[in-house]
Amino acid sequence: MTLGDYEDMMDSCVRCSLCKFIPQLAIRSKRFSSICPSIDFYDFHAYSGGGRMIAANAYHKGRVELTPEMLDVLYRCTNCGGCEVSCKWVYDLEPNEAIHALRAAAVEAGAGPMPKHKKYIKLVERKKNPYGEEPQNRPAWLTKDIKLDESSDTLYFVGCTAAYRREEIAVATAKILNAAGEGFRIMGSDEQCCGSPVYRVGDEKRAIRIMEENIESFKRAGIKRIITSCSGCYNMFKIEYPRYVEHDIDVVHTSQLIEFLLKDGRLKLTKDVPLKVTYHDPCHLGRMAEPYEKWEGEKIEVLTLVYIYDPPKPERRGANGVYDAPRNVLKQIPGVELVEMDRIREYSYCCGAGGGCKSAYPDFAMATANERVEEAESTGADALVSACPFCGTNFRDSLESRNSSMQYFDLTELVLRSIGGEQ
Numbered sequence: 001m002t003l004g005d006y007e008d009m010m011d012s013c014v015r016c017s018l019c020k021f022i023p024q025l026a027i028r029s030k031r032f033s034s035i036c037p038s039i040d041f042y043d044f045h046a047y048s049g050g051g052r053m054i055a056a057n058a059y060h061k062g063r064v065e066l067t068p069e070m071l072d073v074l075y076r077c078t079n080c081g082g083c084e085v086s087c088k089w090v091y092d093l094e095p096n097e098a099i100h101a102l103r104a105a106a107v108e109a110g111a112g113p114m115p116k117h118k119k120y121i122k123l124v125e126r127k128k129n130p131y132g133e134e135p136q137n138r139p140a141w142l143t144k145d146i147k148l149d150e151s152s153d154t155l156y157f158v159g160c161t162a163a164y165r166r167e168e169i170a171v172a173t174a175k176i177l178n179a180a181g182e183g184f185r186i187m188g189s190d191e192q193c194c195g196s197p198v199y200r201v202g203d204e205k206r207a208i209r210i211m212e213e214n215i216e217s218f219k220r221a222g223i224k225r226i227i228t229s230c231s232g233c234y235n236m237f238k239i240e241y242p243r244y245v246e247h248d249i250d251v252v253h254t255s256q257l258i259e260f261l262l263k264d265g266r267l268k269l270t271k272d273v274p275l276k277v278t279y280h281d282p283c284h285l286g287r288m289a290e291p292y293e294k295w296e297g298e299k300i301e302v303l304t305l306v307y308i309y310d311p312p313k314p315e316r317r318g319a320n321g322v323y324d325a326p327r328n329v330l331k332q333i334p335g336v337e338l339v340e341m342d343r344i345r346e347y348s349y350c351c352g353a354g355g356g357c358k359s360a361y362p363d364f365a366m367a368t369a370n371e372r373v374e375e376a377e378s379t380g381a382d383a384l385v386s387a388c389p390f391c392g393t394n395f396r397d398s399l400e401s402r403n404s405s406m407q408y409f410d411l412t413e414l415v416l417r418s419i420g421g422e423q
């Protein structure tokens with residue numbers, strides 16, 4: 001979708017600022033009532049979803065240029081989608097989609113993305129991962145006791161962060177699958193980035209090429225199902241890929257698979273894990289994990305700039321993300337007590353790492369993680385748990401910098417402990 005496709009929508013923004021907060025009826029405390037990390041940190045309307053949409057519209061209409069200042073505002077956004085679910089309570093606009101379209105337009109015009117993004121995109125091209133690690137080291141996390149089934153049509157897509165930075169998640173996932181007797185294979189050194197870091201900063205052409213290459217190699221390998229322990233990879237394969245590249249591969253997040261394996265009796269959580277935990281909903285597994293449905297119909301202006309759609313547009317309000325599976329798993333771990341933060345499910349607060357912010361704006365990414373960690377600490381939990389290696393990396397950095405006594409675990413690590421497995 002281009003900026004032109006969103007023109008009517010961008011014209012409809014009433015500058016009400018609802019996109020800066022979680023909807024009133026969902027607010028549990030004044031302290032934790034905001035939803036946009038960018039406006040929280042930069043405190044100026046241009047840094048909100050609505051503000052960026054005004055900028056996108058102005059650029060589309062030829063009223064402003066992509067100056068360095070404009071680009072800076074555009075990219076200091078984690079693409080978390082919080083603005084969108086809040087706006088949809090009343091106005092049904094999609095500011096995060098407009099932000100993505102403006103990023104794509106900026107790249108197309110040769111202005112975006114930012115230098116740090118260009119640097120890691122080059123690494124993705126050369127090394128197939130944004131960290132610049134050697135492809136042959138991608139499966140270095142594999143321990144000898146992990147069993148692979150090369151004839152399986154199920155692929156564990158490890159993802160760059162679990163493969164090179166959060167190996168404990170890859171190990172835990174593989175051992176859980178082994179314990180349940182769930183056959184799987186990996187692509188080893190042939191696995192390449194899912195394309196998320198490239199796509200999120202607007203380099204659509206390169207991202208689509210990566211999508212096509214990945215789908216082609218999955219098809220060649222006869223893959224029918226992908227298991228992913230990364231929310232970013234999950235979102236790409238499940239939600240974004242089908243917008244550009246057709247595929248019928250089933251995509252499952254580890255939290256969903258573990259929930260199923262427990263229900264099926266193939267996994268038994270027997271060991272006590274005495275921890276009070278709180279769960280962070282990753283944006284890409286939660287509110288942004290609702291599939292796009294192409295809408296075709298008639299748009300009717302009933303009042304000036306007030307439209308109704310016939311048939312009604314698919315809602316995509318974030319309510320149908322993966323929220324229950326990780327919670328259902330946590331609740332079944334003996335000894336684990338789950339307490340909730342004020343901002344949960346579709347109104348979760350971003351970890352701060354996404355949208356290219358961890359690499360280009362580390363101060364903003366860290367402040368956002370600190371804000372979320374503060375919320376987690378306010379619950380009295382001993383540990384913050386999530387289901388995404390990239391969120392985990394930012395939270396660990398935050399906890400370390402704050403000298404916090406709170407621990408961080410990926411869901412798979414706690415499950416591995418409870419089935420009696422070891423890293």
Ligand code: SF4
Nearest residue numbers: 013016017019050087
């Ligand atoms: S994007 Fe939506 S919520 Fe934000 S200012 Fe515009 S109309 Fe209001």
Ligand code: SF4
Nearest residue numbers: 036049077080081083
């Ligand atoms: S996507 Fe997230 S960070 Fe960006 S404007 Fe919307 S709420 Fe703010």
